[in-house]
Amino acid sequence: MLQIYNKHFKEVAIHQICTSQGEFITNPSHNPKLEHFLSRPSQHEQKMSEIGKDARDFFFSLKVKKPSSYQRIISGILHLSQTYERNIINQSLKRANIYGIYNYLSINKIIEEGLYNKESLIGAWHSRRFCK
Structure with a gap:
């Protein structure tokens, strides 16, 4: 695990470390845009139908x-x-x-x-x- 601290030495995040080359790990709660983006397939289908x-x-x-x-x-x-x-x-x-x-x-x-x-x-x- 990788621990991330701010300038006041307060822990702000903990991340899992990739164990293989090219692996992509993200925590959706750390990227609200990604979370919002991935929750849209049914909305996309409806808007395309419109x-x-x-x-x-x-x-x-x-x-x-x-x-x-x-x-x-x-x-x-x-x-x-x-x-x-x-x-x-x-x-x-x-x-x-x-x-x-x-x-x-x-x-x-x-x-x-x-x-x-x-x-x-x-x-x-x-x-x-x-x-x-």
Whole structure:
């Protein structure tokens, strides 16, 4: 155990010491932001559903593709909803899902460059092939 003291020699914390290289140990009570962040999955699902069907579909795909980091990506996407309209985010996430894009920066780029309005290459190929 590692004991941590303040400048007046008062013990302020006790931490477990990692025994193997690369091990990550954190006490959630010492990091309220982390504790709050980890308690949100059901709220994230609800908020993504409020954005639209494609946002909800993206949420579930992302959860499967990136189980250890999906919450951070979803938090970023939900933050975008403070700047952009829901339909823009929903269309962008539809496009991201079609192309298998599951990172925040690429989704943000889809929104910024207006790519959500473009027909997907997959959709264009499909319509040309079967609608002749």
